[in-house]
């Protein structure tokens with residue numbers, strides 16, 4: 001068995017401790033030792049670098065791109081979008097993100113293609129689509145009588161619209177049947193939908209309770225898109241695993257989340273394009289109007305959550321901001337209530353816990369899967385962190401990086 005030795009670096013193990021000098025030995029896809037002065041058969045020179053656990057993005061849409069406006073999607077062949085996905089995977093992996101939760105758009109086929117090595121990408125849990133009430137954030141209805149081309153149903157990708165206790169129960173079962181790892185819902189209106197209001201609660205308490213109960217029976221957790229306070233509150237009361245966005249979180253709802261152990265996935269990076277979108281002529285005027293003058297209320301929510309002690313996991317909502325901007329999230333968390341260490345914890349072990357993967361991933365410890373990111377310079381200087389990611393390893397295989405000498409060596413192996 002080949003022992004791959006990551007030699008001479010510092011290790012941020014993901015548990016929250018400061019980086020300390022140590023080597024890491026990987027065998028057969030797993031970390032077997034973390035300590036100074038180890039030996040190995042194949043050496044990865046890590047002097048001057050810090051090793052991080054593979055990073056997580058707990059809210060991403062791998063099957064969409066920033067440039068996918070409604071008009072261009074409507075006028076291209078249906079299958080074209082699938083062929084754009086590998087580039088999104090590559091961009092995401094190159095940032096050191098080796099595990100993601102896809103919050104809608106990616107189906108079970110993408111997960112399987114990555115698992116089987118057909119595509120090189122981060123491991124992924126898929127929500128497939130998003131449950132939404134009639135007129136809600138995932139209702140494709142358009143006032144013209146046309147239907148939005150985003151998230152059109154196809155085999156393995158059901159429509160997300162559902163209403164009533166029985167309707168939501170059936171829909172959860174349908175999405176699970178299609179292979180969903182997690183159930184995504186919208187318990188408030190959203191920004192990218194023309195006919196709803198982000199401050200309104202969506203789904204009644206009865207409907208939300210039924211969604212969480214049905215999902216739990218089938219071994220799934222629920223992630224709730226929620227901007228407005230009542231939409232957050234109802235979802236937390238129903239027992240969702242995480243609140244996505246949480247834009248108008250207040251002290252009372254933050255306290256509820258602490259009490260119930262609900263995660264917040266703040267998706268602060270999505271706000272990096274708010275101003276641009278407010279004047280983007282390719283968006284419907286109703287959508288542009290929601291972005292106009294919005295500012296960055298999500299920063300206030302993040303500070304409040306940090307102060308209250310809400311569990312936070314990193315998620316970006318890319319490509320609301322383009323794929324590749326994901327690490328902005330670390331900078332935003334660290335500028336709004338978190339220490340840099342807390343931000344990296346949110347992107348590693350806390351995220352692994354949110355996704356139920358903490359026994360396998362999230363920290364550099366013996367026994368865990370060998371997802372390793374080799375970073376040059378200061379790992380807490382987030383502004384230019386993405387330019388200093390030298391190598392990315394997933395399950396003990398080098399899957400991304402820019403070290404010239406390693407390119408040839410590992411490209412073939414990574415592709416298998």
Ligand SMILES: [Zn+2]
Pocket residue numbers: 059061103317
């Ligand atoms: Zn999203």
